Amino acid sequence: MQQTAAIIGSGMAGLAAAIRLALQGYAVTVFEANSYPGGKVTELHAKGYRFDAGPSLFTLPQLVDELFELAGKDPRQYFQYKQLPVITKYFYPDGTIINAYKEPIDFAQEIQRQTGEPTESVLRFLAKSKELYDLTAHIFLFASLHQWSTYLNLKALKTSLKLHKLDAFRSVDRANRGWFKDARVVQLFNRYATYNGSDPYQAPATLNIIPHLEHNIGAYLAEGGMHSVTKALYQLAQEVGVKFEFDCAVDKIVVEGKRAASCEVMYKVQSTKYDGGKKVVLGGCDIIVSNMDVVNTYRKLLPDLKEPTRITHQPRSSSAMIFYWGVKRQFPKLDVHNILFTKDYPAEFKALFTEGTVYNDPTTYLYISSKENPTDAPEGCENWFVMVNAPNNTGQDWEALRQTTRKNILAKLKAKLGEDIEPLIETEDVLDPVLIEQRTSSYQGSLYGSSSNNMFAAFLRHANYSSQLGNLYFCGGSAHPGGGIPLCLLSGRIVADLVKRRHQP
Secondary structure (H helix, E strand, C coil): CCCEEEEECCCHHHHHHHHHHHHCCCEEEEECCCCCCCCCCCEEEECCEEEECCCCCEECCHHHHHHHHHCCCCHHHCCCEEECCEEEEEECCCCCEEEEECCHHHHHHHHHHHHCCCHHHHHHHHHHHHHHHHHHHHHHCCCCCCCHHHCCCHHHHHHHCCHHHHCCCCEHHHHHHHHCCCHHHHHHHHHHHHHHCCCCCCCEHHHHHHHHHHHHHCEEEECCCCHHHHHHHHHHHHHCCCEEECCEEEEEEEEECCEEEEEEEEECCCCCCCCCCEEECCCCCCEEEECCCHHHHHHHHCCCCCCCHHHHCCCECCEEEEEEEEECCCCCCCCCEEEECCCCHHHHHHHHHCCCCCCCCCCEEEECHHHCCHHHCCCCCEEEEEEEEECCCCCCCHHHHHHHHHHHHHHHHHHHHCCCCHHHEEEEEEECHHHHHHHHCCHHHCCCCECCCCCCHHHHCECCECCCCCCEEECCCCECCCCCHHHHHHHHHHHHHHHHHHHCC
């Protein structure tokens, strides 16, 4: 008899786990509370503009390709992507502009031209970033941290002999100030701590592996935007037999003894099969995978199970406030990915992680996919995805913060571009931590689960399996190895590998 698997949530990790389990022979059903797949990787449309709603930079695309190749299919028949000549354009308060060219040597030479920081310093830093990745990826990214087998091999032994090279006892900022003399270059590389919602003045310098993904391996843009990746994986999942139940929120994981037996679900709308009532998945589930935030999984779906408070009480990562603006003009000065830095980076992170607010001069990320995908905006216009770091939701007055932040961003853009942007905005939407939590069930709206603001944070993420229920698994940004599209795809892979080892003969 075919074994069954239920996946709670259709984010990147849920889709990856569903595809992999289906290919292992499971009858897979994905339960999604929204009416669409993808979690944070979805899109918005308004007045001829298309916006990626969430993640916008594509790294490690081979992790997506791998899912198609496992199914014996050509990924290029489903989606396309290309490497950008300039990864990010950085704007500083003093007028400095740095183009982060795709080739490391070109990037390093640009930094020397604009700041005087020697090319060799940048190249040595990127080489160190690669070394950190090579030393740690097989343990911290590609395998379960919570299985002895991860450590009992030659690669792990080699890493253990080089623990001093992981730089875990210094903060990202302290390490970067050791690498570079120019404060602008330090600020540029400090920024990478935000890629998992952390504070560069607290997070361990081991996080300096992140620039390697972008500058040594490469950053890409998906044709049709990041949502094209969701659409491609959704199509693949259906082709390998995965069934999807949308507008269907899981209310409870039914526990029988030491097993997660089935899911009690609520259909939000009347359907041809169910009348908006509750039901228990018929026949039970051999495997259940939660792509829901770990904290909400325990508190909402497993209220009678002991919560691992050492894990769930970890400090949360930062969140975001995003404005989606349809702008009726084009700005050649801007690129696809742009960063407008704050004057005072330490003050910005103090506001985020100590004061729980959005800084009054926030570093602003501006993503304009229509620069490369012209159909994302009407002719002569641009689709602006404008994001600033925000604290997780602990009851702040978000209406007031939205208004103040919008005003501050517009002032920053006017100063940098020499033009008032507000009259050019013809369509607008906004996303804040409260809405992020409502739409994606991310506890307190944090984007990456717990933060990495201490050297043990990686070990304090939830394992990809339950220690209490033998057939319950966890994937997604709040579980190991963390948030962001590549890590979420890897969490789906880790779950599938665990299931294969533990449940199949």
